[in-house]
Amino acid sequence: MTWLTWRQYRLQALIGAVVLAAFAAVMLVTGFQMAAQWHTILAGCTASGTCGTLQQGSVSLGGVLGHDFAILSMLAPVLFGVLVGAPLVAHEFEARTSDFAWAQSITRIHWLAVKVGWLLLAAAVWGGVIAALVTWWSGPRNAAFADAFQVNYFDQQGIVPIGYSVFATALGIAAGAVLRRTLPAIAIVIGGFLGMRLWISQSLRMHFMSPVTTFYSVTGGFNPPAGSAILNGGLVDKAGQVVTGSSGNVMTVFIDGVPSTSLPAACQRVLPASASSPAGPGPSNAVLNAVNECLQKAGYRQFLSYQPISRYWAFQGIETGIYVAVAAVLIAVTFYAVSRKDA
Amino acid sequence: MSWILWREYRAAALITAVLVAAFAALIAITGVQVASQWHSALAACSASHSCGNLSGTLFLGSHAVGFLVIMTLGVPAVLGILVGAPLLAHEFETGTAQYGWTQSITRRRWLFVKTGWPLLAAAAIGGLVSALVTWWSGPNNALQGNAFNPGRFDIMGIVPVGYAVFGVALGIAAGALLRRTLPAIAVTLAGFIAVRAVIFMLLRSHFMRAVTSYFPVGGGAPTGAGWQLSAGYVGAGGQPIPIPQSVSGQVLGGGAAGGLPVSSLPAQCQAAAGNGPFTRATYHAVVSCAQAHGIRGYLTYQPASRYWAFQGIETGIFLVLAAALLAITFAVILRRDA
Numbered sequence: 001m002t003w004l005t006w007r008q009y010r011l012q013a014l015i016g017a018v019v020l021a022a023f024a025a026v027m028l029v030t031g032f033q034m035a036a037q038w039h040t041i042l043a044g045c046t047a048s049g050t051c052g053t054l055q056q057g058s059v060s061l062g063g064v065l066g067h068d069f070a071i072l073s074m075l076a077p078v079l080f081g082v083l084v085g086a087p088l089v090a091h092e093f094e095a096r097t098s099d100f101a102w103a104q105s106i107t108r109i110h111w112l113a114v115k116v117g118w119l120l121l122a123a124a125v126w127g128g129v130i131a132a133l134v135t136w137w138s139g140p141r142n143a144a145f146a147d148a149f150q151v152n153y154f155d156q157q158g159i160v161p162i163g164y165s166v167f168a169t170a171l172g173i174a175a176g177a178v179l180r181r182t183l184p185a186i187a188i189v190i191g192g193f194l195g196m197r198l199w200i201s202q203s204l205r206m207h208f209m210s211p212v213t214t215f216y217s218v219t220g221g222f223n224p225p226a227g228s229a230i231l232n233g234g235l236v237d238k239a240g241q242v243v244t245g246s247s248g249n250v251m252t253v254f255i256d257g258v259p260s261t262s263l264p265a266a267c268q269r270v271l272p273a274s275a276s277s278p279a280g281p282g283p284s285n286a287v288l289n290a291v292n293e294c295l296q297k298a299g300y301r302q303f304l305s306y307q308p309i310s311r312y313w314a315f316q317g318i319e320t321g322i323y324v325a326v327a328a329v330l331i332a333v334t335f336y337a338v339s340r341k342d343a
Numbered sequence: 344m345s346w347i348l349w350r351e352y353r354a355a356a357l358i359t360a361v362l363v364a365a366f367a368a369l370i371a372i373t374g375v376q377v378a379s380q381w382h383s384a385l386a387a388c389s390a391s392h393s394c395g396n397l398s399g400t401l402f403l404g405s406h407a408v409g410f411l412v413i414m415t416l417g418v419p420a421v422l423g424i425l426v427g428a429p430l431l432a433h434e435f436e437t438g439t440a441q442y443g444w445t446q447s448i449t450r451r452r453w454l455f456v457k458t459g460w461p462l463l464a465a466a467a468i469g470g471l472v473s474a475l476v477t478w479w480s481g482p483n484n485a486l487q488g489n490a491f492n493p494g495r496f497d498i499m500g501i502v503p504v505g506y507a508v509f510g511v512a513l514g515i516a517a518g519a520l521l522r523r524t525l526p527a528i529a530v531t532l533a534g535f536i537a538v539r540a541v542i543f544m545l546l547r548s549h550f551m552r553a554v555t556s557y558f559p560v561g562g563g564a565p566t567g568a569g570w571q572l573s574a575g576y577v578g579a580g581g582q583p584i585p586i587p588q589s590v591s592g593q594v595l596g597g598g599a600a601g602g603l604p605v606s607s608l609p610a611q612c613q614a615a616a617g618n619g620p621f622t623r624a625t626y627h628a629v630v631s632c633a634q635a636h637g638i639r640g641y642l643t644y645q646p647a648s649r650y651w652a653f654q655g656i657e658t659g660i661f662l663v664l665a666a667a668l669l670a671i672t673f674a675v676i677l678r679r680d681a
Contacts, residue, residue, distance in 0.1 A: 015529075062395055064544065070534070082424070083529055091525075094436075182524065183429055190421060194414070 001106060001114040009119070012084065016126065021117060023069065024133055030066030031137040037061060038140035063140050070134050070156055077164035078193045080123050086185035087174020088119060089338060093180040112338050116173060120166055127165025131157060149312055151201050159314040163323030168193045170327035170334075174299035177337040196326070200319065204232055208318045211305040218295045218302055227309035234258065238299030255291055267294035344448060344456040355426075356464075363468065367475055369408065374479040377404045381482035393629075403483050412479060415472050415498050419506035420535045422465050427514020431676070435522040454676050458669060462511055469507025475500060491570035491650055493543055500654040505661030510535050511674075512665035519672045540658065545563035548572055548645065555643045560595060560603060560633045568624045569647035576603050579637025595630060600664060606627060609636055 006013075038061060045051040053254065063208050089112075094096040102108050135157040142148040148157060155161075171192050175185035211231050216222040224230065235243040243258050260271060270290045307315070349356075384401050388394040408502075436439035444450050477499040484490040490499060513534050517527040553572055560576065576584040584607050594602035605616045612632035617625050645653065 068540070068544075079532065083525060087525055183425060183433075186528070187425055198407075198410070202410070333441075 001111065002118065005115050005118050009084075009122075012015055013122070014121075020052075020126070020129055023073075023130065026069050027066060027133040027137045028253075029074050030063055030069075031098055034066065034137070034140050038144065041144075062137075066137060070137060071152075073130050073134050073156055073161070074152070077123075077127055077168040078190060078287045079159065079195060080126050081167055081168030081172040081189040082186050084119055084123070085169035086176050086189050087182045088115060088173045088176060089334065090176030090180055090182040090185045093176075109335065109339060112335060116334065119173075120169055120331075123165045123169035124162050127162040128159075131159065131161035134161075142227075146309075149227055149307070149309055149315075151205075154205075154312075154315070155197075155201060157322050158313070160316055163320035163327075164193075164197065166221040167196070167323040167327045167330075170330040174330035174334045174337075177334040200322065205315065205319060206307060208315055209307065209311060211307055213303055213305045215301045215303045218292045218300050219289075222302070222304060224304060224306045225309050228243070229307045229309075229314075231305040231307070233302065233304035235295075236303055242266075242303075243300070255288065263291070263295070264300075266299050267291050267298065270294050287307060344453065345435075345460065348456060348460050352461075359464075359468065363467070363471060366411075366472065369411070370475040370479045372477075373404060373408045377479065377482050378451055380404075381486070397486065401486060403486060403641055404479075408479075412476050412498065413494070416494075417478055418464075418472055419469060419503065419510035420532060422468065422507055423510030423514040423531045423535055424528050425463050426465065427511035428518050428531045429514050429524045430457065430511075430518055432518030432522055432524040432527045435518075436524060437503070451677060454673060458515055458672065460667075461515075462508055462669075465507040465511040466504050469503040469505075470501075473501070473503035477502075488647070490565070490649060491645065491653070493547075496547075496570075496650075496653070497539075497543065500651070501658045502654055502661070503664075505658035506539070509538070509665045509668075510660040512668040513538075516668040516672045519675045538664070542657065547653070547657065550653055551645065551649060553643050553645055557641050558637045560630055560638050560640060569649065570645040572643045572645065574640070574642045576607075576640050584638060595626075595633065602637075603633070603640070608633055608638070610634065 042051065089098075092101065101111055104111075138148065138153070138157055142153075147153050155164075168189060172185060172189045175188035176190070177181065179185050179188070206229065212224075212319075214222055214224070215236070218235070237243055243262050260268060271287060356390070373390060380403055384397065385394065388397050414524050431440070434443065443453055446453075480490070480495070480499060484495075484499075489495050497506075510531070514531040517530040517534070518524065521530065548570075573585065579583055586604065586607055594604050605613055607615075608629070609632075612629050615625065615628040615632050621629070
């Protein structure tokens with residue numbers, strides 16, 4: 001059965017290997033260029049003692065080609081799901097080769113287990129090789145910009161692409177087994193994969209663990225560890241209530257991120273009338289300091305909620321686990337659908 | 344024949360209509376919000392005469408909808424995969440082509456109707472999605488002035504119509520040549536991304552000769568440039584002034600051409616800068632020294648007034664490519680033995 005699977009997929013395996021090799025060539029060439037560029041910048045700023053002031057705006061790293069390929073790598077899982085996952089069972093039904101296979105000496109479950117097992121393994125390798133290349137390529141950018149925990153960069157690196165790839169393939173297999181037609185299964189893979197990825201990356205991911213919230217003085221400042229993902233921040237009053245105001249209202253002056261009209265009356269009085277009108281030049285530093293002193297006395301504090309960068313690998317593990325678990329459910333659905341079908 | 348086609352595609356047409364309607368509803372609701380946010384921001388900043396720095400401080404719309412709008416880049420490829428690639432390949436795979444060709448109508452007519460309606464539908468879907476995205480992006484285009492930039496140019500105006508027709512035509516041609524759906528899907532996806540990438544990364548900036556505008560060191564670079572291609576500084580003889588990849592120390596100017604670090608200037612001007620931050624006097628001394636050495640800033644760009652010309656050229660290219668692919672399809676199908 002393993003031999004049969006290899007015979008069925010050897011051409012696809014060859015094409016996949018060629019595509020991977022081409023991708024690797026681009027990432028290696030542009031990656032070494034970028035690494036050399038980064039070392040030159042580091043050597044230059046070490047000599048002049050200005051490495052502390054390297055900012056995202058003043059450094060450009062890597063060319064357009066490598067960057068575009070890194071972004072395109074986010075499509076690799078759905079490609080595998082569309083081209084390998086969706087037709088895996090569906091095409092056997094469409095071409096009626098399943099009838100032939102099921103009339104042989106091995107059981108239907110055995111037939112399915114070997115095919116599904118090898119191709120999920122191939123999906124994991126496909127996702128893993130691409131992720132390893134992109135992760136290595138991104139090294140200098142991660143060091144310079146500290147953005148590996150941000151949406152889209154998190155999604156290209158580490159181990160999550162393996163989870164995405166296994167999930168997309170399992171989704172294709174399950175959709176094909178249930179619908180028994182390849183094209184609708186492909187449409188399900190495209191829609192389902194995009195939906196799941198968007199939902200988790202945009203709304204769920206930042207709540208995998210409860211964020212760290214740091215309170216600090218109104219007159220002071222606070223920087224979370226570089227690279228941490230920020231959820232929100234703002235001002236709390238003495239009772240710990242977050243001071244809110246309609247953030248879309250641009251008709252008033254904002255102080256510490258809240259509209260001046262939401263501040264306690266005592267502190268609003270510190271603002272001269274000219275400073276609280278949006279038509280004026282805005283409050284002076286002296287006025288801002290006076291307002292902050294007043295807020296400090298009234299027991300106000302600032303806060304910042306964030307996921308520290310030290311949780312990066314925990315988050316990678318949780319997200320990969322979610323996708324692998326969903327893939328396992330989809331594979332269970334596949335086995336159920338195939339074993340229930342009349343031959 | 345048109346009736347058969349409708350019977351074949353009515354389920355797909357229904358699903359597509361539902362998806363497009365859902366997208367339209369979302370865009371309409373959030374678009375009205377974006378527009379009102381934009382109008383109140385304009386009213387406030389014109390009252391306080393601070394509209395000049397609005398693009399740095401105002402964020403319009405939400406990240407999620409903005410992301411969805413960018414995702415419409417993929418609509419033509421999806422149409423090519425789901426409509427174009429199986430159109431003929433699936434007929435060959437299931438043998439229904441032979442049945443179709445033994446009926447009273449000619450093979451040419453069968454092919455003409457079978458390709459014509461889906462291509463029209465692709466143009467309509469591409470145009471509808473693009474119209475929604477273009478309308479939704481109006482305030483953002485006015486705010487950021489970036490409608491000509493790669494990525495934004497590609498989801499607005501009329502180019503999405505060209506992409507959609509090309510994507511479907513590519514799928515049809517790949518299916519006619521390969522006669523199998525899955526390889527046709529793979530070729531469609533790879534070919535679509537490759538052609539789009541080559542045209543937007545290599546060719547688009549050369550559709551018309553770019554304009555280069557010069558400005559004095561320390562002066563303001565031209566604004567409202569449209570699509571900026573390159574910028575920097577040149578010496579008296581037109582030779583480019585090398586600028587290190589990481590800029591530190593004293594810097595002249597800024598804006599579109601970026602800063603000109605003092606360390607890139609002739610030694611005489613570096614001496615005028617002195618040590619530490621600029622004072623007003625040393626700044627003017629360095630600027631006039633650089634100007635005396637003939638150093639000027641330049642900005643190479645495609646003016647915003649060419650936006651619709653570029654839209655027309657790019658759409659034309661993709662429609663011509665689509666026509667060539669359809670010609671190949673007709674040649675292959677009409678010559679094939681039944």
